[in-house]
Amino acid sequence: MSQVLPKGLSSEAFHARADAIAQAAKELAALGWTPATSSNFSMRVDEAHAAITISGRDKGHLGRDDIMLIDLDGHAVGTDARPSAETALHTQVYRRWPEMQVVLHTHSRTQSVASRLFAAQGVIRLEGWELQKAITGFHTHESVLEIPVFPNTQHMPELVARVDAWLDAGKPLHAYLIDGHGIYTWGRSMAETRRHLEALEFLLACELDLRRLSA
Ligand SMILES: [Zn+2]
Numbered sequence: 231m232s233q234v235l236p237k238g239l240s241s242e243a244f245h246a247r248a249d250a251i252a253q254a255a256k257e258l259a260a261l262g263w264t265p266a267t268s269s270n271f272s273m274r275v276d277e278a279h280a281a282i283t284i285s286g287r288d289k290g291h292l293g294r295d296d297i298m299l300i301d302l303d304g305h306a307v308g309t310d311a312r313p314s315a316e317t318a319l320h321t322q323v324y325r326r327w328p329e330m331q332v333v334l335h336t337h338s339r340t341q342s343v344a345s346r347l348f349a350a351q352g353v354i355r356l357e358g359w360e361l362q363k364a365i366t367g368f369h370t371h372e373s374v375l376e377i378p379v380f381p382n383t384q385h386m387p388e389l390v391a392r393v394d395a396w397l398d399a400g401k402p403l404h405a406y407l408i409d410g411h412g413i414y415t416w417g418r419s420m421a422e423t424r425r426h427l428e429a430l431e432f433l434l435a436c437e438l439d440l441r442r443l444s445a
Pocket of ligand 1: 270
Protein backbone atom coordinates (compact mmCIF):
# COMPACT_ATOMS: atom_id res chain seq x y z
CA MET A 231 0.00 0.00 0.00
CA SER A 232 1.77 3.10 -1.11
CA GLN A 233 1.05 6.65 -0.14
CA VAL A 234 0.31 9.03 -3.02
CA LEU A 235 0.68 12.65 -2.02
CA PRO A 236 -1.63 15.39 -3.29
CA LYS A 237 -0.21 18.05 -5.58
CA GLY A 238 1.55 20.77 -3.65
CA LEU A 239 2.54 18.53 -0.75
CA SER A 240 6.20 17.59 -0.88
CA SER A 241 7.41 14.09 -0.08
CA GLU A 242 10.12 15.69 2.09
CA ALA A 243 7.45 17.31 4.27
CA PHE A 244 5.52 14.06 4.64
CA HIS A 245 8.60 11.91 5.24
CA ALA A 246 9.97 14.31 7.86
CA ARG A 247 6.72 13.90 9.83
CA ALA A 248 6.60 10.14 9.31
CA ASP A 249 10.18 9.78 10.56
CA ALA A 250 9.54 12.00 13.59
CA ILE A 251 6.42 9.99 14.49
CA ALA A 252 8.29 6.68 14.09
CA GLN A 253 11.16 7.88 16.27
CA ALA A 254 8.87 9.16 19.03
CA ALA A 255 6.78 5.98 18.88
CA LYS A 256 9.90 3.84 19.22
CA GLU A 257 10.99 5.73 22.33
CA LEU A 258 7.52 5.68 23.91
CA ALA A 259 7.14 1.97 23.12
CA ALA A 260 10.49 1.32 24.85
CA LEU A 261 9.02 2.93 27.98
CA GLY A 262 6.14 0.44 27.83
CA TRP A 263 3.54 3.12 27.13
CA THR A 264 2.14 1.55 23.92
CA PRO A 265 1.31 -2.09 24.80
CA ALA A 266 -0.06 -4.56 22.24
CA THR A 267 -0.13 -2.20 19.22
CA SER A 268 -2.22 0.37 21.14
CA SER A 269 -1.65 4.13 21.06
CA ASN A 270 -1.56 6.47 18.09
CA PHE A 271 0.44 9.47 17.01
CA SER A 272 0.06 12.24 14.48
CA MET A 273 1.68 15.41 13.16
CA ARG A 274 0.21 18.24 11.15
CA VAL A 275 1.65 18.41 7.62
CA ASP A 276 -0.07 21.61 6.43
CA GLU A 277 -3.29 23.55 7.06
CA ALA A 278 -5.40 20.76 5.54
CA HIS A 279 -3.52 17.52 6.24
CA ALA A 280 -1.93 15.46 8.99
CA ALA A 281 0.26 12.34 9.06
CA ILE A 282 -1.04 9.61 11.41
CA THR A 283 -0.18 6.06 12.39
CA ILE A 284 -2.01 3.31 10.50
CA SER A 285 -4.28 1.22 12.74
CA GLY A 286 -2.91 -1.87 14.48
CA ARG A 287 0.84 -1.56 13.88
CA ASP A 288 3.49 -2.29 16.52
CA LYS A 289 4.48 1.17 17.70
CA GLY A 290 8.02 0.05 18.58
CA HIS A 291 8.84 -0.75 14.94
CA LEU A 292 7.17 1.85 12.75
CA GLY A 293 8.57 2.79 9.35
CA ARG A 294 7.38 5.28 6.75
CA ASP A 295 4.92 2.67 5.42
CA ASP A 296 3.14 2.64 8.77
CA ILE A 297 2.25 6.33 8.59
CA MET A 298 -0.48 7.68 6.30
CA LEU A 299 -1.92 11.00 5.20
CA ILE A 300 -5.40 12.18 6.26
CA ASP A 301 -7.38 15.35 5.79
CA LEU A 302 -8.65 17.24 8.83
CA ASP A 303 -12.01 15.46 8.58
CA GLY A 304 -10.12 12.21 9.22
CA HIS A 305 -10.44 10.78 5.70
CA ALA A 306 -7.55 8.85 4.15
CA VAL A 307 -5.80 10.82 1.40
CA GLY A 308 -3.93 9.02 -1.40
CA THR A 309 -3.99 5.58 0.24
CA ASP A 310 -6.32 2.64 0.95
CA ALA A 311 -4.84 2.27 4.43
CA ARG A 312 -7.09 2.63 7.46
CA PRO A 313 -6.14 5.35 9.91
CA SER A 314 -6.31 4.83 13.66
CA ALA A 315 -9.82 4.23 15.00
CA GLU A 316 -9.38 7.35 17.12
CA THR A 317 -8.41 9.67 14.27
CA ALA A 318 -11.29 12.05 15.04
CA LEU A 319 -9.65 12.94 18.37
CA HIS A 320 -6.48 13.99 16.53
CA THR A 321 -8.18 16.02 13.82
CA GLN A 322 -10.27 17.78 16.47
CA VAL A 323 -7.05 19.24 17.94
CA TYR A 324 -5.78 20.40 14.53
CA ARG A 325 -9.13 21.96 13.64
CA ARG A 326 -9.52 23.80 16.95
CA TRP A 327 -5.97 25.12 17.20
CA PRO A 328 -4.13 26.09 14.01
CA GLU A 329 -0.87 26.32 16.00
CA MET A 330 -0.95 22.72 17.22
CA GLN A 331 1.46 20.45 15.33
CA VAL A 332 1.55 17.15 17.22
CA VAL A 333 -0.91 14.86 19.03
CA LEU A 334 0.35 11.93 21.12
CA HIS A 335 -1.91 9.26 22.61
CA THR A 336 -0.53 6.47 24.81
CA HIS A 337 -1.88 3.71 27.07
CA SER A 338 0.65 3.42 29.88
CA ARG A 339 -0.18 1.48 33.00
CA THR A 340 0.01 4.65 35.12
CA GLN A 341 -2.32 6.51 32.75
CA SER A 342 -4.74 3.57 32.69
CA VAL A 343 -4.86 3.12 36.48
CA ALA A 344 -5.17 6.87 37.13
CA SER A 345 -8.03 7.11 34.65
CA ARG A 346 -9.98 4.42 36.54
CA LEU A 347 -9.24 5.91 39.94
CA PHE A 348 -10.43 9.42 39.01
CA ALA A 349 -13.22 8.47 36.59
CA ALA A 350 -15.98 9.05 39.16
CA GLN A 351 -14.78 12.63 39.83
CA GLY A 352 -14.38 13.20 36.09
CA VAL A 353 -11.22 15.23 36.66
CA ILE A 354 -7.76 15.05 38.21
CA ARG A 355 -6.73 18.26 39.95
CA LEU A 356 -2.96 18.62 40.05
CA GLU A 357 -1.74 21.20 42.53
CA GLY A 358 1.55 21.88 44.31
CA TRP A 359 3.79 19.93 41.95
CA GLU A 360 6.85 21.68 40.54
CA LEU A 361 6.53 19.69 37.32
CA GLN A 362 3.21 21.38 36.48
CA LYS A 363 5.49 24.05 35.02
CA ALA A 364 6.34 21.63 32.21
CA ILE A 365 2.86 22.28 30.81
CA THR A 366 2.85 25.30 28.52
CA GLY A 367 1.19 28.30 30.18
CA PHE A 368 1.84 27.11 33.75
CA HIS A 369 4.48 29.11 35.60
CA THR A 370 4.14 28.05 39.21
CA HIS A 371 3.47 24.99 41.34
CA GLU A 372 0.71 27.06 42.98
CA SER A 373 -1.45 26.85 39.86
CA VAL A 374 -4.14 24.19 39.48
CA LEU A 375 -3.84 21.91 36.47
CA GLU A 376 -7.09 20.10 35.71
CA ILE A 377 -6.99 16.97 33.58
CA PRO A 378 -10.51 15.77 32.73
CA VAL A 379 -11.32 12.05 32.66
CA PHE A 380 -13.93 11.28 30.03
CA PRO A 381 -15.91 8.00 29.90
CA ASN A 382 -14.56 5.53 27.37
CA THR A 383 -16.59 4.76 24.26
CA GLN A 384 -15.94 3.20 20.85
CA HIS A 385 -18.15 5.92 19.37
CA MET A 386 -15.70 8.77 18.67
CA PRO A 387 -18.29 11.54 18.07
CA GLU A 388 -19.27 11.19 21.75
CA LEU A 389 -15.71 11.83 22.91
CA VAL A 390 -15.28 14.68 20.44
CA ALA A 391 -18.43 16.27 21.88
CA ARG A 392 -17.14 15.93 25.47
CA VAL A 393 -13.87 17.61 24.54
CA ASP A 394 -15.76 20.38 22.73
CA ALA A 395 -18.04 20.89 25.75
CA TRP A 396 -15.04 21.25 28.09
CA LEU A 397 -13.42 23.81 25.80
CA ASP A 398 -16.65 25.65 25.08
CA ALA A 399 -17.06 26.11 28.85
CA GLY A 400 -13.88 28.20 28.64
CA LYS A 401 -11.71 25.76 30.60
CA PRO A 402 -8.07 25.35 29.60
CA LEU A 403 -7.18 21.96 28.15
CA HIS A 404 -3.71 20.54 27.55
CA ALA A 405 -4.55 16.87 27.90
CA TYR A 406 -7.33 14.50 28.86
CA LEU A 407 -7.65 10.95 30.07
CA ILE A 408 -10.19 8.42 28.86
CA ASP A 409 -11.46 6.02 31.53
CA GLY A 410 -9.68 2.67 31.45
CA HIS A 411 -7.95 3.67 28.26
CA GLY A 412 -5.14 6.25 28.17
CA ILE A 413 -4.15 9.86 27.67
CA TYR A 414 -4.24 12.44 24.88
CA THR A 415 -1.97 15.46 24.82
CA TRP A 416 -0.73 17.87 22.13
CA GLY A 417 1.58 20.77 21.46
CA ARG A 418 3.17 23.16 18.99
CA SER A 419 6.14 20.86 18.37
CA MET A 420 7.18 17.28 19.01
CA ALA A 421 9.46 18.45 21.83
CA GLU A 422 6.67 20.37 23.57
CA THR A 423 4.24 17.48 23.21
CA ARG A 424 6.78 14.94 24.52
CA ARG A 425 7.42 17.25 27.47
CA HIS A 426 3.68 17.37 28.21
CA LEU A 427 3.35 13.60 27.96
CA GLU A 428 6.36 12.87 30.18
CA ALA A 429 5.33 15.46 32.79
CA LEU A 430 1.78 14.11 32.94
CA GLU A 431 2.99 10.51 33.24
CA PHE A 432 5.23 11.59 36.13
CA LEU A 433 2.50 13.63 37.85
CA LEU A 434 -0.08 10.85 37.54
CA ALA A 435 2.43 8.36 38.99
CA CYS A 436 3.03 10.72 41.93
CA GLU A 437 -0.71 11.01 42.59
CA LEU A 438 -1.04 7.22 42.53
CA ASP A 439 1.91 6.83 44.92
CA LEU A 440 0.40 9.37 47.33
CA ARG A 441 -2.83 7.43 47.48
CA ARG A 442 -1.02 4.11 47.89
CA LEU A 443 1.15 5.45 50.71
CA SER A 444 -1.56 7.34 52.58
CA ALA A 445 -4.05 4.48 52.51
ZN1 LIG B 1 -6.42 4.48 22.46
